[in-house]
Amino acid sequence: MSEEFGVRKKPFADVWGDTVDLKHLAIAMIIGILISLSCYILGLNYLQSHFPQLPANLMTAYALLIGISGCLFSAIISANLFKPKRILNENDFSEADRNAVLDELNIDREREAEELKTVGPKIVKEMKDLQIYDLFAKKSVDHKVGE
């Protein structure tokens, strides 16, 4: 997937917390404004000409509903036109990884092993089910990480 993006340099940028392609973003925003606003204005005109007996505030509220459906519609169009700029990594965990994490966090293994003895049976069962009990129960661990 990364090759697909890496062929030539695209103008990626972080907007509102996630990555976008700037050209795509510009088109998507225009789509959003045009579709939503025309849905609202056309909807209001339609309601005014076909249901003139509706109270004015309800009329604009219904037109607003049409306008907001327009927003949803423009989101669907943009989602189909522009794929997400995200790379999804799915990782597995091994015993060595877990030990590495504990080392990285500077966990005091001796103290953890002591404290584990005070833990209630329900938590112990949970930890055993998850196969992380031994990770903490072992007092001194002889393992090599990374090398």
Add this chain to the structure above:
Amino acid sequence: MDALFFNELLWGLGAALAGGIIFSGIGLISGTDETATIAPLTLLIILLGFPPVAVFAWFIAAAVSKHMTHAIPTALMGVPGDTMAVPMLQDASVLRRLGVPHIALRKMISGSIIAAFVALPISVGFASLLAPYAEAVKSWAPIIFTIAAVIIAYTSNGRWASIFVLIPFAFLMQGLNKMAIAALGKSVFISIFLGIAIGPMFADLVTLLSPVSRHLLLRSQPREFWLAPELKSWKGYFPNPLHVLTGEQKLYTAAAAAIASLTFTFSPVGMTVMAGEIISSRVKSLYQRLTTSLAAMNGVTEATYIAETVIPLMAFGIPLSPMALGPAAPLFNAPPVFTSQPVHNLHNLLAPYQFLLYGFIGVMVASLVAYPFSMNYARKASVWVLQKVSQEAIISMFTGLIIVLSYYEAGVVGIAISITIAILGGILNRYFGIHTGVQYMTYYASGYLVLTLFGIK
């Protein structure tokens, strides 16, 4: 009478169900701001004329559901679902790296269900205790808003910058409001409110448009996400939240939620951090400590969602908490249907038993919709969102939403006001730490400030 009650009950259930389903979906998208999503849609149903009980049930179901599915990106990807999830990120990431992110998720959302059921009755009870002071609070409202604005400004990241900007920003908002009055003969609220909510996005846009600042946001590669493997470990569709947590964890969560419900004016993030610290210092053994503090911290954020909405709404009818200034703002102020000066909103339209009943309906519906959904489909749903829903599509939708709503309120003048506030407020927010809460509170204080300081009515 009975027929009327039954009719209201059906409205409440229907609205709660709609809110629960819609916001279970929106919550999956990491980083979607509560204010920018819940407020506009709540505003919409108010303007559509939903009965008050339905508006309240919708809001509670929406807020609780969104909060619950928001735990998914936090636990599985290490990306905060919303700002309130930030304090939980570190603990969740340790569990994720130990290969048990699904446990982090299960503990978090089970904690939030328990907290929701604890927080609602406490909030309603506390609001009833405060209600006798309501008249005094209401008559002092403009001064209370001004004092609150100064306090919120001081506690924000911007600190002195926020206080320094307070009067100029109030002046700007009242100035724009006067323009609306000149053009349309009425003042605006929705346009200003939405402008503040969408501000950070506009700050990014302006940053990218200028060659001087563009490099701050440009990046050469797509963003990478790490997703943990699936590890399902219970049978059936409906897991029982009470079985997921141990006795001690339930106790800590309920206690933290109860205390958080009583501190409705404080910062939710601050309360969450504090709960996490206290529990971490008391609970031994890494795994037990992390799972307990995650359950309790997520419980605290859930409880503050509910308490910060219910207490000011029910007791005073004026927005005096961070939630009331953000996602819940339309419940207080949604002209022409609801107004907060003078108070005419859910405060007058709902009886205390209705707050309790329709609040429970909202929480129940959320726990039947969002809870089993997050427990069962967390991973599949995250993969779908990451691979199908682009950020462009989300921004496309929100741009449309803001434009339509401000046009609805005040035509092209509304759009202009909204964008002006968005650009200036957004930059103050992004680069100077003057967050949206400060800006909303400044708005509520602005009428009084401008009148007192400059004599402009």
